[in-house]
Amino acid sequence: MTAARKAYRASIIHSIGDPAEVGLEASYEYFEDGLLVVTDGQIESVGDAGILLAHLPHGTEVVEYDDALLMPGFIDTHIHYPQTGMIASYGEQLLDWLNNYTFPAEKAFSDPAHADEVAEIFLNELLRNGTTTALVFGTVHKASVDAFFSAADKRNLRMIAGKVLMDRNAPDYLTDTAESGYRDSRELIERWHGKGRLHYAVTPRFAPTSSDEQLAAAGQLLQEYEGLYMHTHLSENRDEVEWVKSLFPQCSGYLDVYDHFNLLSERSVFAHGIHLCDDECKRLAETGSAVAFCPTSNLFLGSGLFNLPKMEQHKVHVGLGTDVGAGTSFSILQTLNEAYKVMQLQGAKLNPFKSLYLATLGGARALRLDDRIGSFASGNDADFVVLDYNATQLMQYRMQQAKTLDEKLFVLMMLGDDRTVRETFAAGQSVHRRG
Numbered sequence: 001m002t003a004a005r006k007a008y009r010a011s012i013i014h015s016i017g018d019p020a021e022v023g024l025e026a027s028y029e030y031f032e033d034g035l036l037v038v039t040d041g042q043i044e045s046v047g048d049a050g051i052l053l054a055h056l057p058h059g060t061e062v063v064e065y066d067d068a069l070l071m072p073g074f075i076d077t078h079i080h081y082p083q084t085g086m087i088a089s090y091g092e093q094l095l096d097w098l099n100n101y102t103f104p105a106e107k108a109f110s111d112p113a114h115a116d117e118v119a120e121i122f123l124n125e126l127l128r129n130g131t132t133t134a135l136v137f138g139t140v141h142k143a144s145v146d147a148f149f150s151a152a153d154k155r156n157l158r159m160i161a162g163k164v165l166m167d168r169n170a171p172d173y174l175t176d177t178a179e180s181g182y183r184d185s186r187e188l189i190e191r192w193h194g195k196g197r198l199h200y201a202v203t204p205r206f207a208p209t210s211s212d213e214q215l216a217a218a219g220q221l222l223q224e225y226e227g228l229y230m231h232t233h234l235s236e237n238r239d240e241v242e243w244v245k246s247l248f249p250q251c252s253g254y255l256d257v258y259d260h261f262n263l264l265s266e267r268s269v270f271a272h273g274i275h276l277c278d279d280e281c282k283r284l285a286e287t288g289s290a291v292a293f294c295p296t297s298n299l300f301l302g303s304g305l306f307n308l309p310k311m312e313q314h315k316v317h318v319g320l321g322t323d324v325g326a327g328t329s330f331s332i333l334q335t336l337n338e339a340y341k342v343m344q345l346q347g348a349k350l351n352p353f354k355s356l357y358l359a360t361l362g363g364a365r366a367l368r369l370d371d372r373i374g375s376f377a378s379g380n381d382a383d384f385v386v387l388d389y390n391a392t393q394l395m396q397y398r399m400q401q402a403k404t405l406d407e408k409l410f411v412l413m414m415l416g417d418d419r420t421v422r423e424t425f426a427a428g429q430s431v432h433r434r435g
């Protein structure tokens with residue numbers, strides 16, 4: 001059997017370390033005329049085309065991209081697929097936004113046909129934007145997760161998702177019980193966790209909508225199965241933080257509620273984490289938990305400004321999240337654009353190489369998947385994206401003035417969106433090509 005080998009020639013960049021730890025220059029590899037060699041859906045090698053082409057077995061197909069930058073696929077560490085149809089809903093902050101928009105939209109996912117339809121639209125949108133892995137909320141309905149995983153499996157994507165656990169403080173039509181939530185989660189785990197490139201996440205919506213019994217059952221699930229994720233929200237909005245305090249007076253703070261029920265682990269990802277004290281950051285770091293930074297959502301819902309330097313100081317893993325539908329774009333490039341502004345408003349900078357890290361390797365590390373995705377290390381999944389420097393007339397003109405790599409990267413991140421994504425690959429297969 002000969003291996004199915006294919007090579008891709010373009011400018012190539014990938015992150016190899018966190019700039020906060022290794023410095024900017026040592027944080028990435030860049031090949032102006034690069035070659036990525038893919039064998040059987042995995043990365044074989046990456047390097048200068050001049051060197052690698054000479055060693056390529058005779059007859060290997062080489063695909064060439066001009067004026068393009070090839071990099072690992074983007075990683076979205078927090079997003080809600082059932083909210084695809086309610087993105088851009090006007091006028092509320094978190095708690096009213098949930099009641100007025102989110103819960104009614106999620107109700108429709110009791111219908112498997114609706115769930116199937118939205119799962120397809122959602123995955124098309126992710127791939128159109130160059131996102132190859134996401135950590136995804138379903139709804140409370142088992143059918144929502146079946147629909148999502150079966151659509152992701154058909155395309156052989158590396159995806160993580162779970163059924164929402166929610167047994168109080170939500171409309172009757174959208175609640176489970178501690179017992180049914182546990183049972184349904186088990187059934188989904190047995191069916192999907194470890195199938196193809198899929199992983200399951202135990203997914204309590206957030207502390208206010210789960211009883212003590214349900215949070216305890218979530219902790220129990222994490223003990224019962226290897227490699228499960230825990231995915232929820234944390235300290236997004238000041239009213240929410242106060243509400244949690246009043247619901248759990250025995251706990252010292254919001255994070256402590258999750259800690260109390262053994263929900264902090266190396267595979268725990270908390271969306272937002274805007275209003276955290278130093279002790280909470282310390283505890284996140286100690287337990288290896290990660291936080292998803294969701295700038296477009298945080299600005300849209302007026303939740304607050306995420307303090308990335310504080311997370312770096314405490315060595316907390318951080319990934320980037322779009323948080324659609326509170327987030328206003330599926331594009332990780334647009335998310336980096338807003339992340340940059342969130343940092344500016346706090347007198348801090350977001351260097352384009354740090355942005356590259358957050359969008360790829362940093363996300364992979366937050367998800368404990370950096371031995372599979374996030375960089376072009378040999379043996380990794382061949383999930384990658386080809387970005388077009390000339391995607392729009394303005395970008396083309398602006399790129400003519402750009403002198404350095406970091407300047408070009410920054411322009412991609414400020415002006416780029418789905419139009420910038422020329423092609424997206426998952427496990428070596430093309431899964432989106434711009435029309």
Ligand SMILES: [Zn+2]
Nearest residue numbers: 080233271323
């Ligand atoms: Zn969210």
